[in-house]
Amino acid sequence: MREKKKMAMVTVDFHANIVLSQQLREAFGDQVEVVPVLLHDCDVIDTEGMDLIVCSSELIEKSVRAKINQEVPLVSVKRTINVMNVLELFSLDREEKVLLVSNLPSIAQETIKLLKELGIEHVEFVPHYPGYNGPVYDIAVTAGGKHLVPQGVKRIIDIGLRVIDTSSIIEIFLKLDLPTKELHILSEKYSKEMIHLNAYHNEMNNMLKAMFQVSNDGIAALDTEGSIFFYNHKFAELIGYKGRRLIFRNIMDLIEDESIIDILLDVQDRNHEIVNIHRKEIILNKRLLYQGNKLRGHVIGIQELLYIQNLEKEVRKKLVDKGFIAKYDFKDLVGNSEELQNKIALAKKIASKDLTVLIQGEDGTGKEIFANGIHNCSKRKNETFVAVNMAALSENLVESELFGYEGGSFTGAAKRGKAGFFEQAHGGTIFIDEIGDASSKIQMSLLRVLQEKSIIRVGGSKIIPIDVRVIAATNQDLYDLVLKGKFRKDLYYRLKVLHFKVPTLRERIEDIPSLAQYFFEKLNSNKYLSDEVIQAFNHYSWPGNIRELENLIYYLDSIVEKQRVTLRDLPEELIAQLTPFNELPQWEGEHASKNLFFVEKMDVYIEILKILERANRLDLKIGRNKITEILKTKGLNFSTEQIRTKLNKLEELGLVDIGKTKQGTRINEKGKIFLKENECKN
Numbered sequence: 001m002r003e004k005k006k007m008a009m010v011t012v013d014f015h016a017n018i019v020l021s022q023q024l025r026e027a028f029g030d031q032v033e034v035v036p037v038l039l040h041d042c043d044v045i046d047t048e049g050m051d052l053i054v055c056s057s058e059l060i061e062k063s064v065r066a067k068i069n070q071e072v073p074l075v076s077v078k079r080t081i082n083v084m085n086v087l088e089l090f091s092l093d094r095e096e097k098v099l100l101v102s103n104l105p106s107i108a109q110e111t112i113k114l115l116k117e118l119g120i121e122h123v124e125f126v127p128h129y130p131g132y133n134g135p136v137y138d139i140a141v142t143a144g145g146k147h148l149v150p151q152g153v154k155r156i157i158d159i160g161l162r163v164i165d166t167s168s169i170i171e172i173f174l175k176l177d178l179p180t181k182e183l184h185i186l187s188e189k190y191s192k193e194m195i196h197l198n199a200y201h202n203e204m205n206n207m208l209k210a211m212f213q214v215s216n217d218g219i220a221a222l223d224t225e226g227s228i229f230f231y232n233h234k235f236a237e238l239i240g241y242k243g244r245r246l247i248f249r250n251i252m253d254l255i256e257d258e259s260i261i262d263i264l265l266d267v268q269d270r271n272h273e274i275v276n277i278h279r280k281e282i283i284l285n286k287r288l289l290y291q292g293n294k295l296r297g298h299v300i301g302i303q304e305l306l307y308i309q310n311l312e313k314e315v316r317k318k319l320v321d322k323g324f325i326a327k328y329d330f331k332d333l334v335g336n337s338e339e340l341q342n343k344i345a346l347a348k349k350i351a352s353k354d355l356t357v358l359i360q361g362e363d364g365t366g367k368e369i370f371a372n373g374i375h376n377c378s379k380r381k382n383e384t385f386v387a388v389n390m391a392a393l394s395e396n397l398v399e400s401e402l403f404g405y406e407g408g409s410f411t412g413a414a415k416r417g418k419a420g421f422f423e424q425a426h427g428g429t430i431f432i433d434e435i436g437d438a439s440s441k442i443q444m445s446l447l448r449v450l451q452e453k454s455i456i457r458v459g460g461s462k463i464i465p466i467d468v469r470v471i472a473a474t475n476q477d478l479y480d481l482v483l484k485g486k487f488r489k490d491l492y493y494r495l496k497v498l499h500f501k502v503p504t505l506r507e508r509i510e511d512i513p514s515l516a517q518y519f520f521e522k523l524n525s526n527k528y529l530s531d532e533v534i535q536a537f538n539h540y541s542w543p544g545n546i547r548e549l550e551n552l553i554y555y556l557d558s559i560v561e562k563q564r565v566t567l568r569d570l571p572e573e574l575i576a577q578l579t580p581f582n583e584l585p586q587w588e589g590e591h592a593s594k595n596l597f598f599v600e601k602m603d604v605y606i607e608i609l610k611i612l613e614r615a616n617r618l619d620l621k622i623g624r625n626k627i628t629e630i631l632k633t634k635g636l637n638f639s640t641e642q643i644r645t646k647l648n649k650l651e652e653l654g655l656v657d658i659g660k661t662k663q664g665t666r667i668n669e670k671g672k673i674f675l676k677e678n679e680c681k682n
């Protein structure tokens with residue numbers, strides 16, 4: 001019979017030797033004799049009959065060789081950390097400075113590396129070893145070297161001696177040159193390995209258990225009969241059994257409500273069920289637990305609804321702070337006018353289509369609220385909403401703000417580069433306000449994004465695919481910009497796939513009282529507008545639209561001391577722009593006529609209508625250039641652009657028809673009646 005193999009386990013430290021020798025005995029069983037040797041206890045290592053010398057580390061290999069006088073194979077093992085022992089380290093504060101104490105600097109460094117590999121990356125380990133006089137911190141971590149920890153440390157975490165790595169165990173087996181017919185040793189070793197592995201799984205199990213215990217969710221596992229075989233503290237607390245032992249208790253004895261028991265024990269997964277336990281609203285999720293095909297039980301996750309709601313609020317607040325959330329809804333649009341309600345109905349339809357939108361409208365009409373509303377009504381409502389104002393972005397940075405940049409692509413750029421608004425909006429919506437202000441270069445890039453659905457960062461070459469819905473808005477006449485060559489036609493058509501115009505406040509004066517009241521209420525003010533003020537407001541042009549009204553209400557709330565706001569309280573500049581009431585024409589047409597003509601002096605409009613009426617009688621086509629020319633002869637100096645706006649206003653009132661091509665503008669029947677009734681008053 002072949003003699004038993006013999007190996008020496010050499011270490012410096014006595015405790016280490018006990019642990020490592022034991023580990024080797026477990027791995028190799030009766031097939032190998034393990035002789036413990038302490039390096040500093042002998043001048044010469046007795047190698048008589050020795051098949052292998054195992055060193056606890058490469059660092060002692062040289063000293064070991066110096067103490068052997070015979071050629072004996074030698075192996076230095078790799079060491080690893082017992083996973084379970086490091087759990088405590090997860091509880092250390094982020095960025096805490098912690099000493100890593102070992103007998104040698106290199107071992108300290110090696111242990112730090114191992115800990116990092118195990119995921120302990122949130123603390124800063126500072127190596128410490130005997131003879132080193134570096135700074136001492138409150139906490140020290142050591143792998144079996146408690147006695148080496150310097151004075152002044154308040155808390156020592158001993159993660160235990162580092163054990164021999166599996167790969168080294170295999171290396172030892174091979175070095176021992178055990179005959180192949182004795183491969184069973186290896187298989188035995190493997191089975192030992194399995195034991196180690198099981199131990200590792202056990203450790204993982206323990207780690208998971210520890211994680212469940214610190215979880216803010218109540219978690220439990222029940223068998224098919226309802227008997228609890230795992231639960232965490234939070235679960236016990238939420239079902240009203242805080243601090244009680246629930247293992248193997250049946251859930252039916254703990255919760256009386258049968259409808260909840262039904263949910264817990266029925267054979268289907270459950271999502272976001274809301275149940276009432278001890279007068280608390282609890283949100284419940286459940287997954288069935290299978291072993292192969294066989295149902296083993298149920299895993300339950302519960303949480304207090306209030307807690308979730310508060311969390312959501314916090315997350316929402318953070319996104320709001322970053323400006324990445326749509327804070328308005330359609331219900332924030334105050335006003336019952338048909339004009340507004342029709343546009344809201346249209347916008348809701350638009351919201352359901354995942355296409356690009358163009359919103360046009362004067363300043364302060366609520367375009368941004370519409371954009372928010374569309375996002376919040378769309379399938380992207382739970383994703384980010386990034387609002388960008390082209391007019392507010394500096395010319396130099398606009399490209400990098402929109403599309404991001406690669407590290408170091410320009411002076412002042414962050415080293416690691418930065419994602420732009422488009423990347424940040426990925427999955428959600430980007431709202432580009434004042435799109436008419438985009439430079440031709442940006443227009444080109446925007447076209448690319450819309451066509452290719454990808455971006456390239458400034459200074460980069462990688463194509464980054466993005467999935468973003470674009471909502472653009474402008475207070476300018478984009479088509480006019482296209483005609484003037486200031487806006488790309490292709491981009492214009494790409495943007496206005498779905499489009500609508502937000503009505504001005506002039507077009508919906510009946511909303512003024514409710515808007516005014518809404519803004520007073522927002523300020524917690526009990527002030528209100530007198531009828532004469534509302535009348536006056538109806539006769540004002542509101543160039544700044546709702547924003548102007550809002551600001552005026554803030555002004556009135558701070559300046560006026562009485563509850564009822566009268567004409568006298570209005571700012572002088574506003575009064576100056578109102579036409580006195582007795583001069584108001586009494587045309588009983590559509591309400592629009594009541595407001596539009598008091599915006600500016602009536603006479604220009606009357607003159608324009610007169611010119612159009614004459615042209616009509618003579619059957620002449622007349623366009624805005626001709627009208628501008630004729631007005632000049634009457635001492636009324638306006639640019640063709642201004643005349644265009646006035647013609648548009650007349651068209652809005654239904655008094656003229658503007659030809660779509662080169663037919664010029666024609667006065668219609670309503671316009672003629674209006675002219676007849678008002679001509680004399682001017």
Ligand SMILES: Nc1ncnc2c1ncn2[C@@H]1O[C@H](COP(=O)(O)OP(=O)(O)OP(=O)(O)O)[C@@H](O)[C@H]1O
Pocket residue numbers: 332333334335361362363364365366367368369370433474475515546547550
């Ligand atoms: N229908 C409405 N009801 C209540 N508030 C409104 C309404 N429309 C607009 N507002 C308010 O008026 C202000 C201007 O609205 P918003 O910023 O959406 O307008 P805008 O058309 O995007 O303006 P701009 O083109 O100048 O950016 C905001 O304070 C908004 O809350």
